[in-house]
Amino acid sequence: xxxxxxxxxxTEKTGxxxxxxxxxxxxxxxxxxxxxYAKAPGSPNHTRLFSYAVSxxxxxxxxxxxxxxxxxxxxxxxxxxxEVEANPGxxxxxxxxxxxxxxxxxEEVERLRALLARHFDRVDVLVxxxxxxxxxxxxxxxxxxxxxxxxxxxxxxxxxxxxxxxPEQTLYYDYEALLARWGAAFGAERLIVRRFPQDLVARSIIxxxxxxxxxxxxxxxxxxxxxxxxxxFQEYLRLINPHLKVQQGSTxxxxxxxxxxxxxxxxxxxxxxxxxxFFDRFRDxxxxxxxxxxxxxxxxxxxxxxxxxxxxxxxxxxxxxxARITAEVLRQMALDLxxxxxxxxxxxxxxxGGGRMRGRKRQAGAxxxxxx
Numbered sequence: 115x116x117x118x119x120x121x122x123x124x125t126e127k128t129g130x131x132x133x134x135x136x137x138x139x140x141x142x143x144x145x146x147x148x149x150x151y152a153k154a155p156g157s158p159n160h161t162r163l164f165s166y167a168v169s170x171x172x173x174x175x176x177x178x179x180x181x182x183x184x185x186x187x188x189x190x191x192x193x194x195x196x197e198v199e200a201n202p203g204x205x206x207x208x209x210x211x212x213x214x215x216x217x218x219x220x221e222e223v224e225r226l227r228a229l230l231a232r233h234f235d236r237v238d239v240l241v242x243x244x245x246x247x248x249x250x251x252x253x254x255x256x257x258x259x260x261x262x263x264x265x266x267x268x269x270x271x272x273x274x275x276x277x278x279x280x281p282e283q284t285l286y287y288d289y290e291a292l293l294a295r296w297g298a299a300f301g302a303e304r305l306i307v308r309r310f311p312q313d314l315v316a317r318s319i320i321x322x323x324x325x326x327x328x329x330x331x332x333x334x335x336x337x338x339x340x341x342x343x344x345x346x347f348q349e350y351l352r353l354i355n356p357h358l359k360v361q362q363g364s365t366x367x368x369x370x371x372x373x374x375x376x377x378x379x380x381x382x383x384x385x386x387x388x389x390x391x392f393f394d395r396f397r398d399x400x401x402x403x404x405x406x407x408x409x410x411x412x413x414x415x416x417x418x419x420x421x422x423x424x425x426x427x428x429x430x431x432x433x434x435x436x437a438r439i440t441a442e443v444l445r446q447m448a449l450d451l452x453x454x455x456x457x458x459x460x461x462x463x464x465x466x467g468g469g470r471m472r473g474r475k476r477q478a479g480a481x482x483x484x485x486x
Contacts, residue, residue, distance in 0.1 A: 154194040241293070255343045353436075
């Protein structure tokens with residue numbers, strides 16, 4: 115019997131969090147259809163996969179030294195072997211978008227392939243490609259929520275400033291290079307390449323993953339996850355991030371969580387000309403992918419840029435807006451603390467902009483569409 119696995123590697127900002135939440139919450143349903151969403155690499159996001167494969171411990175999650183990095187690798191090898199042995203005959207599912215954003219060296223991708231090859235005869239690599247300018251714009255809110263990152267120039271300005279082109283950023287958006295790295299390790303024929311969102315079944319990332327895997331259409335889907343922030347919340351978080359950096363652990367995480375709930379919505383966009391110019395930098399790469407993977411398509415992506423404004427200018431928020439958002443955050447955190455203590459009463463507050471604020475636990479039956 116062929117031992118098979120499907121490895122979803124992103125890209126980032128194509129609904130990865132929704133995929134991971136759906137798979138983690140529906141393990142019994144998956145098992146009934148002959149699939150298993152792995153636990154050894156983490157849950158719900160399999161971050162230990164990229165942490166195992168990345169060469170530098172400084173880039174891995176939860177480790178700081180070479181010794182800790184090696185211990186993580188040893189532990190994952192043992193845990194995965196135990197899990198595979200306990201689930202004979204199941205198609206294993208893995209998902210981690212950092213495989214796209216962190217594994218740039220061919221030897222790192224090969225290291226991950228070698229780990230999986232110990233247990234599986236066939237590994238299909240599922241990757242979703244999003245138009246580069248749309249990916250960069252969607253990434254802006256995510257980087258603000260993270261505080262800072264290796265791509266800080268995206269978050270230093272109040273308008274989403276598209277990357278200027280460092281080697282790392284070029285690789286991040288270069289889909290020809292991405293597919294070449296993973297095809298060299300796993301085999302080009304093992305890559306399943308989908309365009310986000312135009313190739314999605316029913317315009318749903320969950321439905322599409324199930325379709326690709328050979329699963330039936332699910333009855334329930336998770337709520338859309340990791341959404342963008344509205345412009346005033348983007349600017350608020352950009353301004354307070356330098357002051358939150360010194361706070362480690364749960365305090366900053368709670369503030370960002372509440373801001374993410376209160377401020378859901380479409381963020382500010384760069385100017386149309388800037389977005390088109392950024393996209394054009396990857397035209398040759400995109401054409402190579404189109405010719406190899408989508409020969410019947412005129413272009414790899416839809417090239418309509420009409421959603422962007424003619425010009426994009428900073429819209430600084432005033433003291434009143436800062437005070438209002440701060441008051442909303444403090445009020446929501448106080449209510450959440452009451453809930454944790456068992457003293458919460460009455461209806462949940464309404465989030466800014468009208469919709470009712472949701473609590474910590476979302477209903478798994480809420481329907482997700484494309485996702486971020």
